[in-house]
Amino acid sequence: MSEETVGGSTEPVEVLEDARPSFELVPLDCPTCGAAVEASGVDVVFYCTACRNGYSFDIENNALEPVDVAFVAASHIAAHDYRPFWLLSAEVEIRRRGGGRGGDISGILGALLGSRSSDRRAMGAVDGTFAIPAFHSSLDSTIELVHRYTRALPELGERLGERLLGGCYGVDDAEKLAHFAVIASEVDKPDVLKQLDYRIRFGAARLLGVPFQLEGEVWRDAIYGIGV
């Protein structure tokens, strides 16, 4: 018996020195019920349609951590899809604000502060909830979604057995987006922005499933009709 084969492979061999991706693949079985959890590309938040529990990928522990989930109560709406938002409970504190004519806060902070935003002397902290898309969209769409859902959060209902895909932003990203949206909402009033000193202390985070509909080729949220 003679082996005449020279060389082991007809495939070109690529040597990728230290070019391995810095992420690991983790098995996506639901930690609660064991069902396979659907995920797309770069998702970091997951929802099990079998047992209706949500999870956030914790990169430090390399594990799925449980997250509370609610869905927008919209049984009258025929949703084509549901997308995840983060609901971030937060304490907002105004440390200092301008005393000039432009001192009123009317953006997202104004919405969270409610009647206090028109009281020039009001200081102190108020509790509120930021609603931040967990999925990727254009910056304009993201900011508009933050504005509308933070200003008027729709009524929340029960957890649905619907897929909640595309959540590529974790809580840390959502907190940064919340700050960005606050600043963006005041940016047309530079005198306010310049003199505004605020602090946001974020508390518990949970996921919100928001119904979306496909109109032509544009996905829009089914509550406010904002295209993404």
Ligand SMILES: [Zn+2]
């Ligand atoms: Zn499950």
